[in-house]
Amino acid sequence: MSVYIQNFVKFKPFLKELVSRDVKVKYRRSILGVLWTLLNPLLMMTVLSIVFSNLFKFDIENFPLYLLCGQVIFNFFNDATTNAMSAIIGSASLIKKVYVPKYVFVMSRVCSSLINLMASCAALFLIMIGMHAELHWTMLLSVVPLFLLVVLALGIGLILATIAVKYRDVLHLYSVLMAVLMYLTPVIYPMSILPEWLYHLVMINPLTSILIMFRNVVIYGRLPGLVMLLVTAAEAVLCLGVGCWVFYKHQDGFIFDL
Structure with a gap:
């Protein structure tokens, strides 16, 4: 284990460079540049809030905020896993030339999406202020479901990156699977x-528990339930463990399929 930790510390500056590159490439030649990391989620949340608040009349207190919290969680998971899936394929030229721990490329994509997640949370906070919503101290605990979300996304990302190297069809199929997953996650509807x-089917989805905890601490000022917290944490850690195992088992063969 100490060898893996030392290896990660050694390539930590490289990870930072990859994250910086991903962000710069994404906003290259745009006038506002990196500022779009805040403006984009802020504008998207505003539009979605207006549209869905008028289309759906669920008996939900603060439905716009209910919807926006769902968008924050689901959009990050979608963005992080989609980008992570193509991390190895997109870095094929570099992987063939020099030795770099291959998991770093997957981590960089998730970290890049994490920057957008932080911007989305900032946008959500600004919208709550603009709507004169009550701000609870439990918002500080939002880092807990967000951390579990990142762990879950990294685990899924490692699995997808491994599969995508061998079977490129998953790159095209994944958008369909994410559309299905969105309807199996209570983003726009109440449970x-x-x-x-x-x-019961929707509750099996780990994103559902993470989303419920996030909404509780941000909107309603409720503490996460201990059972739900432990079960969700176990699912996220298990997913990361499986992702690491699958990735490690197949990474030596990546070079033959790139």
């Missing part, structure tokens, strides 16, 4: 409207 069989 109370679901029939019992579908309720």
Whole structure:
């Protein structure tokens, strides 16, 4: 284990460079540049809030904020896992030339998406102030579900990156799977409207628990339930463990499929 930690510390500056490169490439030649990391989620949240608040009339207190919290969580997971999936393929030229721990490329994509997540949270906070919503001290605990979200996304990202190297079809199929996952995550609807069989199916989704905890601490000022917290943490850690195992087992063969 100490060898892996030392290896990570050694390549930490390289990881920072990759993250910086990803952010710069994304906003290259734009007038506002990196400022879009804040403006983009702020504008998207505003538009979605207006549209969905008028289309859906669920009996939910602060429905715009309910929706925006869902968008923050789901959009990060979608962005992080989608980018991580192509991390190894997109860095093929560098991987073939020099030795770099291959997991660093996946981590850099997740970290780049993490910057957008932080900007989205800042935008959400600004919208809450603009709507004169009550600000609870429990908002400080939002780092807990967000941390579990990042762990979950990294685990899934490692698995997807491994599969994508061998089977490129997953790059095209994943957007369809994410569309299905969105409807299996209570982003725009309350759990109370679901029939019992579908309720249990949606609760199996780890994103659901993370989203419920995030909404509770941000909007409603409620502490996360201990059972839900422990179960969600176990799922996230298990997912990361499986992702690391799958990635480590197949990484030596990446060079033959790139």
